[in-house]
Amino acid sequence: MASLPPRRPPASHPPVRRGGLARLVVVLLAAAALGAGLLAAPVHAAPSADEIEAQIDKQWEQLEPTIEGYNKVRAQLKANRIKSAELEKKMAPLELASALAMNQIGALASRYYMSGPSQELGALLTTTKPGTLGEQLVILDRLAGQQRKQLAGVLAIRDRYHAQKQKLDALIAAQVRQQNELAAKKKQIDAEIKRLTASLPKTTVKVTGCPTISGVVSSAVQTAIRVACQQVGDPYVWGANGPDAFDCSGLTQYAYKAAGISLTHFTGAQWSEGRPVSRADARPGDLIFFYSDLHHMGLYLGNDLMVHAPRAGKPVNVLSINYMPVAGFRRVT
Template identity: 45%
Template structure:
């Protein structure tokens, strides 16, 4: 997501929150505070999920860069050995130092120059020259890929750090609402009943059964931004954690999880399916049967069960 769009989203979120903390307004009732928190969170959660997106991409790119580096090392060794061999042959033929002969290849500044110099040596080392050209090409291709990934990682790190700063700003606003709620409720917890039925409501076996039982076991654990367990979660972190227990890898980002699963009609939902809410798909929960879900809803509310129709439903995916 472009930096300007993220900044705009944060501004909207902060503006949404600001009126609720006006000192000129009387302290609202607990129900009003909960409504205000829900409205504010609809603005804040998309920003949090964009943070998750950037962070997940950063981790993936760092892993890819490391893998490319590991592939590059043996190729570089093969290049050095091959150049050493052809250097020995050329040195014997031309009676010049071995290092100078090898340098004739290494110092090539363009594919055409390399081709020309390899052709010069080809009659004394035809097979070796072809081998060196292939290895050098492979090395250069891998090095180019690695450079691209490292540039992307550097960009992601900058954006990740920028989002982290904005995240602090958002947290400050949420903390202010939490203090307002504490004043209105005397410090009692929010979110209503955490269990509104059996979890899972319908038994199921296999990987989906493992995932849904894992999700149900997290009920009562706190919501923390960017968390993916085992002691705290955000919405996509909970679904990622639950399916990981079943051996299925999901990205810690709602948009990616939407793409990683198979579409499921609402009438065909079964426990373990991922259900998505709001038009921008910024919230996800796990279906547990009988129209119920388990989800990590927002700050100040533990992981809990909810009715699926309590939020605007957009669709479902089966990992």
Template identity: 45%
Template sequence: HQGRGSMTRVSLLLTTVVLSVLAPAAPRALAEPSPAEVEQQLSQAWQKLEPVIEQYNKVHSELLANQRASTVLTKQLDPLQRRVDLSLGQVGDIAVRGYWLGRASAANALLASGTPQVMNDRLAMLEYVARQNREKVAEAVELRDSLIAQRGRVESLIARQRRMDADLAAKKKLIQGEIERLEALRLRVYGPVSSNGSLRIGPCPAVSAGGAAGIAVRTACAQIGKPYVWAAAGPESFDCSGLTQYAWKAAGVSLTHFTGAQWRETTPVARADLRPGDLVFFYSDLHHVGMYVGNGLIVHASRAGVPVKMARLDTMPYMGARRP
């Protein structure tokens, strides 16, 4: 479902983001920016970058799905091709025999001793055998051609998405370079201070849960302290949708590594009905997701330079919740 127009829109979005993020700041006096100013820069940069990261995740997930579909179609096509070749060979033999023997067979049917009904029956049988062979081959060829067309469409889509995937990956260094620059600035302002003490702001999970949700939420909590790496889905590092995918995979539930897909793949839940394990989504374009762990708290992979941590539900613009 990603066409050339979609590729162009995402490419333009990425170019706009990179240019806006990498644009040099206005010259400052000799004064170093304050910690609050650095945090504001980081936050503003990240609000531009994370939607692009989730677009990357979307394209990459679709690429993997279509590669799997192409493999399945290819496996189906091979034995079918053998069936068609066999059928065509049989038809060739029938055609040769019909050329040499067809007239004689018809004549034999007409001249054979017996009643006119026997003669009609023999002629009908000859026509039936010929028709059955034609129908058999036509059906096999039609199915083969359908599979070839499907595989062609899938492979065309994969080729387009691979180009898009490569284009996004090529700009990864620019994006990562800007984040590292901001993190270096932050380190210069704050100094080498560890923030591990603030990663947990209460017990995790805050409320006990059983079943699959319990497994998912305990898995998410166990990742606290691991680094944020964009497009990563564990086990050593995560981005936001990679963390929720990883946690629910441990509970036997498959989610796509993309916030938009996770929103669609799950069931709506009212804010008043939130339970540990539910996915909570933030910002109008749903570009950020975390896992609810009870008592108004979430676990999420927030941004580069910040490990997986707990946070309060109301610290970001809440858009809705879903239950796998």
């Protein structure tokens, strides 16, 4: 019987390491889960135009008191410069009178210094009339006293006005410093507003004018309302009072100036320049103020509407007065 060939040993395979395979599966599953998580993670969208507008509105509420503070200092500075110029005009004749009086005293002193009093006394002694010497001495003393009194009066008036002018000059210097500080703040405000408004989409918005005003109002109020409404769509520029750009108190000042009524370019001053009116009695043409510090205002149109210059980035427009906390109404006619 033929012998069978010897069997070849089976090919050897590396042993399966079950622990390693399990770890590989876990790693692959974790990577897949991580990838799915990344894909499912929410993507934060850029803020919308409305959200940016809301940010600016919130920041503007804090910035506008500084703007109106600038307007206040500027109005005071203008008034005090006028007062200073008026005082200088009044002081000019006083300075002249003082100089003339000083010249008279100087001439008298020089004459006595050079010649001495003996000449005058000698002339008096040679007189033949009894009692003349005593009379002339009294007259000379009286004349000297009159000159002293006149000079003292002139100098007192001059010094009084000079002291007032010094106070005004000091006040103006302080206000100039304050105005410079506010101007520096203005740059910061403008930079921040520019940064925020740069993110707004560039769109063109057609703004409607004022509604029809019903009720009995004076011709001056009619003019003020008409002029204010003609500015709807004009840009807000703080510190501006027309004719092509406005801030809130600049718009009301401009509108009533056209009606022949002078108002100061500052919300606090316009509050004082009008007489108080309750909300129930408010009528078109009244000034309306907002916030406890009166840092914003507009021109009331009735039916809870006003025309106002809101802020940078928003043109003059018509808005509900319920958008902000109302501080009160004032009537200037």
